Every structure is written in structure tokens, then in C-alpha cells.
Amino acid sequence: MTGAAMATSPPLVEMRNIYKHFGGVHALEDVSIELASGEVLGILGHNGAGKSTLIKILAGAERADAGEIRIEGEPVTIENPRDAKTLGIETIYQTLALAENLDAPANVFLGRELTTQSGLLDEEAMEHETGTVLNRLGLQIASLRETVMNLSGGQRQAIAISRAVYFNAKILIMDEPTAALGPEETAKVAELVHRLKGEGLGIFLISHDIHDVFDLSDRLAVLKNGRLVGVCRTRDVTKDDVLGMIILGKTPRGQPPRDAGAPGESVPGAMGGGE
Amino acid sequence: MADRPLRAATTTPRMNPLQRFSAVIGIDTHLLGMVGILAALWIAFDVLTNGIFLSPRNLFNLALQASVVGILATGMTLVIVARHIDLSVGSLLGFIGMFGAIVQVDMLPVGAWYTWIVTCLLMLVLGALIGALQGWWIAYRGVPAFVVTLGGLLIFRNGAWQLSEGKTISPLDETYRLIGGGIEGTIGEFWRWVTGAIAIAGIIWLSLRTRKKRQRYGFSVKPLAVEWALIAVWIALVVAFVQTMNTYHRPRTEIPSGIPIPFLILLLVALGMTVVAKSTKFGRYVYAIGGRPESAELAGVDVKRITRFIFVVMGTLSALGAIVITARLNAAASVTGTMTELNVIAAAVIGGVSLTGGTGAVFGAVLGAVFIQSLENGMILLGIPTPTQRIVVGVVLILAVWVDVVYQRRR
Ligand SMILES: Nc1ncnc2c1ncn2[C@@H]1O[C@H](COP(=O)(O)OP(=O)(O)O)[C@@H](O)[C@H]1O
Ligand SMILES: [Mg+2]
Numbered sequence: 001m002t003g004a005a006m007a008t009s010p011p012l013v014e015m016r017n018i019y020k021h022f023g024g025v026h027a028l029e030d031v032s033i034e035l036a037s038g039e040v041l042g043i044l045g046h047n048g049a050g051k052s053t054l055i056k057i058l059a060g061a062e063r064a065d066a067g068e069i070r071i072e073g074e075p076v077t078i079e080n081p082r083d084a085k086t087l088g089i090e091t092i093y094q095t096l097a098l099a100e101n102l103d104a105p106a107n108v109f110l111g112r113e114l115t116t117q118s119g120l121l122d123e124e125a126m127e128h129e130t131g132t133v134l135n136r137l138g139l140q141i142a143s144l145r146e147t148v149m150n151l152s153g154g155q156r157q158a159i160a161i162s163r164a165v166y167f168n169a170k171i172l173i174m175d176e177p178t179a180a181l182g183p184e185e186t187a188k189v190a191e192l193v194h195r196l197k198g199e200g201l202g203i204f205l206i207s208h209d210i211h212d213v214f215d216l217s218d219r220l221a222v223l224k225n226g227r228l229v230g231v232c233r234t235r236d237v238t239k240d241d242v243l244g245m246i247i248l249g250k251t252p253r254g255q256p257p258r259d260a261g262a263p264g265e266s267v268p269g270a271m272g273g274g275e
Numbered sequence: 276m277a278d279r280p281l282r283a284a285t286t287t288p289r290m291n292p293l294q295r296f297s298a299v300i301g302i303d304t305h306l307l308g309m310v311g312i313l314a315a316l317w318i319a320f321d322v323l324t325n326g327i328f329l330s331p332r333n334l335f336n337l338a339l340q341a342s343v344v345g346i347l348a349t350g351m352t353l354v355i356v357a358r359h360i361d362l363s364v365g366s367l368l369g370f371i372g373m374f375g376a377i378v379q380v381d382m383l384p385v386g387a388w389y390t391w392i393v394t395c396l397l398m399l400v401l402g403a404l405i406g407a408l409q410g411w412w413i414a415y416r417g418v419p420a421f422v423v424t425l426g427g428l429l430i431f432r433n434g435a436w437q438l439s440e441g442k443t444i445s446p447l448d449e450t451y452r453l454i455g456g457g458i459e460g461t462i463g464e465f466w467r468w469v470t471g472a473i474a475i476a477g478i479i480w481l482s483l484r485t486r487k488k489r490q491r492y493g494f495s496v497k498p499l500a501v502e503w504a505l506i507a508v509w510i511a512l513v514v515a516f517v518q519t520m521n522t523y524h525r526p527r528t529e530i531p532s533g534i535p536i537p538f539l540i541l542l543l544v545a546l547g548m549t550v551v552a553k554s555t556k557f558g559r560y561v562y563a564i565g566g567r568p569e570s571a572e573l574a575g576v577d578v579k580r581i582t583r584f585i586f587v588v589m590g591t592l593s594a595l596g597a598i599v600i601t602a603r604l605n606a607a608a609s610v611t612g613t614m615t616e617l618n619v620i621a622a623a624v625i626g627g628v629s630l631t632g633g634t635g636a637v638f639g640a641v642l643g644a645v646f647i648q649s650l651e652n653g654m655i656l657l658g659i660p661t662p663t664q665r666i667v668v669g670v671v672l673i674l675a676v677w678v679d680v681v682y683q684r685r686r
Binding site for chain 1: 488553577
């Protein structure tokens with residue numbers, strides 16, 4: 001059944017058997033995950049579990065030592081962030097990766113500036129578009145011309161989100177997107193995730209805190225010490241089950257084979273087996 | 276609801292009067308401070324020299340002297356903003372100058388109409404190629420710019436010597452020499468005013484176009500009266516400049532000498548480089564890299580390619596400087612441009628280009644060049660010996676960076 005479903009439409013993203021080490025640290029060992037269009041995959045794990053490293057490989061910010069990436073079934077090589085963006089992969093990094101000395105429009109359009117017919121930067125158009133996209137997301141920045149250095153954590157986050165959303169991504173990676181946000185803004189991000197999911201984007205939602213992702217995710221992948229503990233469908237598990245996976249690194253009950261937990265899987269209680 | 280706070284407010288209550296003034300006229304407080312300090316220096320020198328310093332003749336000389344350092348400082352701005360340094364520019368000046376002298380004297384027919392054009396083109400191409408080579412080592416081979424350009428300093432200085440076996444090459448092509456701004460190397464009465472008129476038209480056009488565009492998007496704009504007052508100030512500056520350059524007559528004649536060509540080149544380069552820095556993707560990436568190279572890379576900027584291109588620009592401007600200085604001296608010696616790199620770096624730093632990267636304006640660096648040259652010029656007029664002059668420049672450099680440190684900390 002699963003095989004037939006996959007044959008007709010391959011998953012949006014497949015990362016297979018990914019390895020990555022930094023010196024002696026094995027940040028990722030044989031990690032495989034999949035993501036479908038219109039799906040939210042939560043990636044959970046303690047600090048240092050390898051979550052950021054995994055998605056940085058997809059975003060082109062790091063290169064895997066071994067492993068394969070497929071987008072809509074096609075094997076791809078992602079050597080740098082530009083390659084990822086070309087493939088429709090947009091990322092909100094945990095560090096936000098903003099140029100602190102530039103203003104909001106410059107950051108939103110960095111690398112993809114709007115220009116006038118003469119080829120020069122169209123500052124007004126970029127400022128206008130930035131205002132529009134922030135408005136659409138329900139986010140606010142008092143002065144768009146202020147350098148990012150002088151903005152609050154929430155405002156910076158708003159810029160990073162705008163930048164990822166503006167360019168019609170197919171795949172959105174959000175690494176701890178609500179880390180710097182208050183409750184009100186966090187609710188807005190949740191709303192945004194719902195809406196983008198509805199528009200058919202595939203979303204990776206990364207957090208070290210289960211409460212951030214449990215209600216938003218269709219499936220959850222848990223990492224511990226660079227290894228995939230398991231993947232499960234959110235509606236089949238409780239928060240305590242998942243907490244157990246995060247802390248103990250073991251799946252609590254019923255150990256289905258490792259390749260379970262593919263997107264759209266309809267085996268009740270399906271749970272990806274760790275080691 | 277979210278509509279109003281999104282609009283950029285031109286002034287906010289927590290600003291002090293200077294900041295508010297700078298926000299209204301749209302010029303950075305740092306630059307404004309620079310202009311103020313420069314004006315104070317000029318007035319002080321003028322008083323001390325009984326009016327010689329601000330005489331048309333001396334201003335003409337000052338403009339001439341500031342040109343080479345100013346031209347190079349515009350490029351050094353980009354280099355330093357991107358968190359690099361270029362120690363090789365003085366040596367490059369000597370090397371490319373020597374190359375150009377050999378090309379025009381030994382290889383091309385003397386006095387042919389095209390000699391100066393071919394020479395200049397070859398020099399500019401050589402500058403770009405050398406810049407690309409240094410930039411490649413820095414960007415793609417990961418050798419720090421300090422090391423690569425320190426190597427370049429040694430290589431090109433001594434390469435210049437080897438090119439001519441230590442000889443000085445002179446005289447140079449007659450037309451080529453005009454670029455140096457000698458007796459004939461100025462633009463006269465008619466062209467001087469044409470230049471002025473173009474500048475004025477440009478100022479008005481740019482101000483009003485920006486204003487219209489901002490209004491179309493519903494952004495806040497300056498009050499119309501302020502806009503026109505600013506335009507008037509700029510026009511007054513242009514007229515005053517053109518007029519001053521005209522009151523200096525060629526020695527022993529009644530012919531107004533006009534604007535020296537090197538200074539005209541500096542103005543064009545400063546204008547061009549300002550556009551490059553502020554209004555092109557390349558310039559935007561240079562500043563983004565200076566802010567945080569990793570962020571720029573993650574945003575999709577090809578940091579290596581941009582870094583290499585920064586040095587291509589610097590190399591090309593070094594060649595332009597070499598053209599001006601050899602044309603002015605009517606000679607190329609292997610020592611031409613010795614220590615110029617230090618004046619250029621000092622000019623950029625005094626002009627507010629922060630060594631930590633990410634901030635600084637081309638215009639500031641040019642002001643810095645004028646400032647250093649004014650110091651030197653004024654001290655010469657006062658009969659202060661050369662060693663003392665250099666000591667003063669050293670002290671001023673440290674003070675300028677200290678001001679920058681304090682300023683950065685306060686933000
Ligand atoms: N650039 C790097 N250099 C060295 N070690 C790194 C680097 N990036 C991550 N690591 C290490 O890899 C492991 C996984 O890190 P990371 O992916 O950031 O975890 P998470 O995002 O789950 O908190 C950690 O042990 C971390 O110290
Ligand atoms: Mg992380």
C-alpha cells in the first residue's frame with residue numbers, strides 16, 4: 001500500500017542515510033526523514049541532538065559526509081544556500097542569519113534584490129513590499145529604515161520569517177522559530193504555519209521543546225545524539241510518549257519497522273523504530 | 276492597524292537635536308561631524324596662515340593633492356567595509372605607473388593621438404587583473420587579505436624596480452600628462468560651467484524623483500520647503516566650488532585655470548563609487564558581508580565571488596591613481612606611491628569607515644582624504660617640518676579611531 005502511494009507521487013523531500021561529523025563529534029549518523037507537501041514535520045530533540053545540522057544540510061549551509069537528498073523524487077545536489085533556494089527551499093535559521101548593519105528591507109531581499117529598469121536597487125519598492133509582507137503575516141516593525149541591530153528579538157524574527165515566506169517557497173524550514181517571541185507573536189507564527197500548510201508547503205518545524213510543535217505537527221521525528229530515535233504520527237501519540245523518546249531515546253511501545261512513518265502513512269499507531 | 280507603525284518615521288522623540296537635523300537633511304551624523312571638523316580645520320589654518328590657506332591658489336593645489344589618495348580611498352572603503360584590508364595599493368601605484376610609462380615611451384609611437392588612450396586602457400586592465408589575482412588568493416584560497424596584500428606590497432614595489440632596472444622614466448606623453456592636472460590639465464571656462472550645470476540638474480532631478488517615488492508608495496517625505504532648502508544648499512556649494520576654481524588664474528596670465536582634471540576624476544569616481552556602494556547589488560552584498568559574512572552566505576550571497584570583485588575594483592582604482600600620479604609627476608619612478616597605502620587607509624578610517632566592517636561611506640572616505648591632505652598642506656604652509664607632520668597625522672589617526680570606538684559603543 002505504501003509502496004503504491006509512493007510510486008504515484010514521491011514525497012516532497014527525502015533525506016536518506018545522512019551522515020555528518022565535526023571532528024570527533026558525530027552530529028548525524030544514518031538519519032533518514034521524509035516530508036510531503038502540505039505536511040508539517042516536527043523535529044524534536046535535546047540541544048546538540050543534531051536537529052540544526054540536519055536541516056542545514058537541506059538548506060545548503062552544511063554539506064553531508066554521506067547520504068542522499070531527493071526533491072519530488074529527483075536526486076539533487078545542494079552545495080550552497082543558493083542551490084537550496086533555487087529548489088524552493090527557504091530557511092529561518094535558529095541564529096536568524098540577518099545582516100545586523102542593514103535595515104529590514106535589505107535583509108528581506110538580501111541576495112534577491114528588486115531593481116529598477118536601470119539595474120539599480122529599487123529601495124522604495126523593497127520597502128513597500130517588506131511592509132506588505134509583514135502586514136500579511138500580522139507582524140509589525142516600527143521603523144523599516146532602522147538597522148536590524150536596533151530592533152528587538154521579535155522584530156528580527158519577523159524579518160527572518162518574511163524573508164523565508166516572501167519568495168514562494170515549496171519547502172519551509174523553521175529552526176526554533178518562536179525562540180525569541182512572546183506568546184502573542186508565537187500564536188501568529190502558529191497561525192502562519194497553518195496557513196502555509198494549507199497552501200501546500202511542506203514545513204520542517206524544529207524545536208527542543210515539545211510544546212512548541214506538538215499541536216502544529218502532522219508527524220514528529222525525534223533525534224538523540226545524532227541518531228533518529230523514531231518518527232511517529234502526532235495524533236497516535238501523547239506528549240508523554242514523545243517526551244520518553246526525547247529523554248530515553250527509545251520508542252515506548254509497539255516497534256514497527258524502521259521505514260514506517262513515511263508521510264501519508266495510515267498504519268494506526270505507526271512508529272518508526274530506532275536502533 | 277498594522278499599517279501606521281510600519282511607515283518609517285523620519286524623526287523619533289529620543290533623538291538629540293543633531294540627530295534630528297541629520298535625519299531631516301538625510302545625511303549621517305558621522306558625515307555631518309566630519310564636515311564640521313574639516314570646516315573648523317580650514318578656518319583655523321586660514322587664520323594661522325593669514326588667509327593663504329583658503330586662497331584660490333592653495334585650494335586649487337589642495338584639490339590636486341587630495342585626488343590620488345581620494346580616488347584610492349573610495350575603493351579602500353569597500354575593502355574595509357567587507358572586513359578586509361589592502362596594503363598593496365601604494366606599491367601597485369608604483370608598479371602600474373612604471374608599466375604605463377614603459378608602454379607609452381618604449382612601445383607605442385611617441386606623440387601618436389592614441390598613445391595615451393591605449394596606455395590608460397592597458398594600465399586599467401592590468402590593475403583589474405592584479406586585483407583579481409589578489410582577490411582570488413583571499414577569497415578562494417583563504418589566505419587573509421593582510422598577508423596577501425603585504426606580499427603584494429613587496430612584490431609590486433620591487434617589481435616596479437625590476438621593470439625599469441631602477442631607472443626613472445620621463446618625460447611622458449603630452450596628452451597623457453593633462454590627466455595629471457598640470458598647467459593645461461584643467462577644464463576651462465565653458466566646460467567648467469557645463470559641469471556645474473549638469474551637477475545642479477542632477478541634484479534637482481534626483482531629489483525630486485526620490486521624493487515622488489516615496490510619495491507614490493505613501494512613505495513619509497521631508498516637508499517641501501526643507502527639500503528645496505537642501506537643494507539650494509547643494510547648488511550653492513556647486514556654484515561656490517566652480518567659482519573658486521575659476522578665481523585662480525594660471526601663473527602670470529589672466530586665464531582662469533578652471534577645475535584640475537584629477538579632481539574632476541576624483542569627483543566622478545566618488546559619485547560612481549557612491550552609486551556602486553549604495554545602489555547596486557554588489558554594493559549591498561559588500562555591506563552585508565561586512566555585517567556578518569556567514570549571514571550573507573546563508574542569505575544566498577556568493578561571498579567568494581563578491582570578495583574577489585572588491586579587489587578587482589580596488590586594483591582598477593589603483594591603476595587610475597597610477598595614471599593620475601605619473602601624469603602629474605610627468606615621470607614614473609620605482610618609488611612612486613611609497614607609503615600611499617597608509618594615507619589611503621588613514622583617509623578611510625578618519626572618514627568613518629569602521630575597521631570592524633559593515634559601516635562607512637565612500638563620501639566619508641573622500642572627506643577623510645581631503646582632511647589628511649589639508650593637514651599636510653596647512654602644516655607645510657606653517658613651515659612645520661615633515662617628521663612633525665607625520666607625527667601629527669599619526670596622532671589624528673588614533674584619535675579618529677577612538678572617536679569611532681566611542682561612537683560605536685554608544686549605539
Ligand atoms: N560547525 C560545527 N562545528 C563543530 N561542531 C558542531 C558544529 N555544528 C554543530 N556541531 C555539533 O554537532 C552536534 C549537533 O548540533 P546541532 O545540530 O546544532 O544540535 P541541535 O540543533 O539539535 O541543538 C552538537 O554536538 C554540536 O556541538
Ligand atoms: Mg539547533
